[in-house]
Amino acid sequence: MKKIAIIGAGPAGIESASILAKDNEVLLFEKSTAVLSNIIDKAYLFPDFSSASEIADKLNSKLINDNITLMLNKEVVDIVKNDSEWKVVDKDGKNYFVSAVLITTGYQIFDARRKEELGYGIYKGVVTSIDMERMIRYNQVVNSINETPKRVVFLQCVGSRDEKSGNRYCSKLCCVTAVKQAIEVRKLLPEAEIYIFYMDLRMWGQHFEELYRESQEKYDIRFVRGRISEASSTFDRKIQIKAEDTLLGVPMKMTADLLVLMVGMEASCGTKDLGVKCGIGGEYGFVKTATPHLCDNETTEQGLFVAGSCKRPMTINDVINDARSAACVISDYLK
């Protein structure tokens, strides 16, 4: 049995660990004190509104395996090539020698406070899509004074496709997430007005376009093409937004009870850090794969593999597929 180190116990780490553990011994490192921390607070997953907690539970159960050693609260600080082996160093300075390393350190969300003009962290009525997911999950969609909101506004591309914040790329899944959340809010608040401000709507996945259509026809979600330039507070603690409707070509003002910022995905600190240390750092701090088509789990380093959203923004299904393909590639490599 060969030893494999997997860094990051998110969906990618757990899925690949469960497959690789059939023939190998897997050391699964996790920086935080819990696994799947990015899924845990989600309510439902697009496109079919399946429960996030159910999926988290199923992934979690895959960890029950004698060949998997899960190490929580164990940050990996360095990975060094040691002849044909790899040396993984944890934060306590302990070394682990393994035959292959899989990096699944994932993403983190864009810190919306960096776009101060949108008022996140300043006005209570401004929340992020992550906050919204929690509100939906616990059925607590309320405005800044704990009242039922009459008007909810979603803003796309916060920290994505945005040169000023340094992220020119598209985070890929916010478009459909906003549509999904808007439908969920509609289900909870049948009376509310719901708007989505967007630059382009990129409904690329299966059923996404249908969901978008449904949101307009069945759920009365209103779409405005244009960016919100600034948010401020009114005297009754509502959020006043200034925007431009670029289809009508007019500037507009709107008062909302809740402004939801669809925050983009950035490379996590661990991804950025390990990417640089292993010499596989790519654009925007994500890790770089050997080639984009045929070797998308391999890196330029032999025995060092990557999977999941540490490579680029990905949906959970993409992450799981990528984790399986990584497991397949690693098995081949270890033969």
Added chain:
Amino acid sequence: MMKYFNPFVLPFVLGTLVLLGICVFKYIRWYMAFDRVQRSKVKKNILSWKFLPAIWEAVLECLFHRKVFRRNLVLGYMHSSIAFGWFLLILVGAIEAEVCIQGSKPFWVAIFYRFFVHEHPTAVSVVFANIMDALLLIVLSGVLLAVIKMVYSKIVGMRRVTKHVLFDRFAKFSLWFIFPLRLLAESYTAAYYGNGGFMTQALGNLFTPIYHEYVEIALWTMYSICLAVFFVSMPFSRYMHIFTEPFLIFFRRMGVTEGDEPTGFTKYELSACSRCGICIDNCPMDKQLGVQGVQSVYLLRDIRYKRGTEEVANQCLMCQRCSSDCPVGLDLMTVRRQVRTKESNIDAYGNYSYTDNIQAFNSVGRVVYFGGCMSHLTPGITEAMMKIFDAVDQKYWYMDKDRTICCGRPLLQQGFLKQAKDLRLKNQSMIIKSKAKLLVTSCPICYQSFTKEYNLPIKVMHHTEYINELIKSGRLKLRKDDLKVVYHDPCELGRGCGIYDEPREVLKSVSNLVKAKDEKEKSICCGFNLGSTVLTMEQQTKVRDAAVESLMYKNPDLIATACPMCKKAFNHATTLQVKDIAEVVAENIIDNGQLTMNN
């Protein structure tokens, strides 16, 4: 009279006359082109006490080159050894001629004294000969440094030197040659007549065996021609600054300033630029971005020689780093803006009919608070100011809360003068109608506009000044923590308005203020100055990253600034907290209400 004539003096005499003629002609013509305001300033102040400090300033700057010395000792020595040394050579030479020659004599005798006067009648003249030699030696040392500087500029502390046009180089070489030729000519004469000082005589003694009268005349002729060439090229080259700088100093002291449009005064400024290139070294366009040929020295040269300049004028952050370095103190930003000036009849962008509905609020006893457009994009700052006003129980009118009118400066910086003026007039009338006594703004861009471009009858303060006053008067009580804070000087507030101390005093009263690597006048622009029109995002972020690096010098816990633009720029550059001073203060207010409740 003929005793003191030799044909070789003719080039010099003619050159001098041409130089004086051209200069007088130019200076009069430029003065005639002053605008009404500028001319009235001159007429009003020409016979006033303002003259005295101007004389002193002219001596300090034009002869001693104080600002150049401050920049670098060797550079200062190089400049003043040539300029002041030459000035003394002429002055002492004239005195020498006056003392040693009885009766009337032509003016060129002082210049060619050794050729015409062969004997030392008194001990005094021996002393003079030695003094003149010493002065010549000093000038020669300056020329030597200038030659070395051309190939190794680090000797005078400069990273880069100006790339001069051919004509400037020609003038420069003619200047350099004057002094070795003078040395040779005087030494050669001393070789025969023994009338030299310590240096010319020593060198002359070597020439004694090869002395020939024709060679002597030839050397003096070359010296005279060299002088003439330099004199004639001077009014058309960068050396016009020699005479122009004193004029500029006097005009400035009389209160003359640059206007929106180029005038005769601009001509004085353009010609007062010595093209020393000191503005190049710290220009972010060069230092951080490696863009050459756009710095103030090149812009002024291009304007003066009427080359295409708009492209050069736009390649600038307007961070004023060069203005603070300029040894002549030229108004580089205004001159650049004049070239940026666009057509003023772009109606689509100058439609301000919406401002008609915005009305003033009666603010007797209130402070007018003007957040500024940029502060609307950083609501943390305006919220903090509200909290501070409330904490000191100060009623205010938040003038631009809902319907915003820009202060006009961004338009002005881009060259839209008329549009900027429209906005200024609207704001100005509203401020006056409000009857408030104090205007506080959170944005240094607005602050600079209100203080320099408006004509407001009330006091204007940036919020750092206002908060500082609140703290000093005891109205605002703050707790101090030991957070390590570094302060970034915004261009518009620091170099633009000279406010360096108030923000630091405020920060010292709430935190542990640490130094940045480049501070105050030397602070690096955040890269996102509104004055930049054509810089790409990559270029802006490069400048920004350099500024952040300088701020990280003492590993602070927090970056504090006083400008919404800088705050936004830094927010995306570092994981460190970035806050405005108002926010830092608002977080540390000791609430009076709470105190009494606890008691």
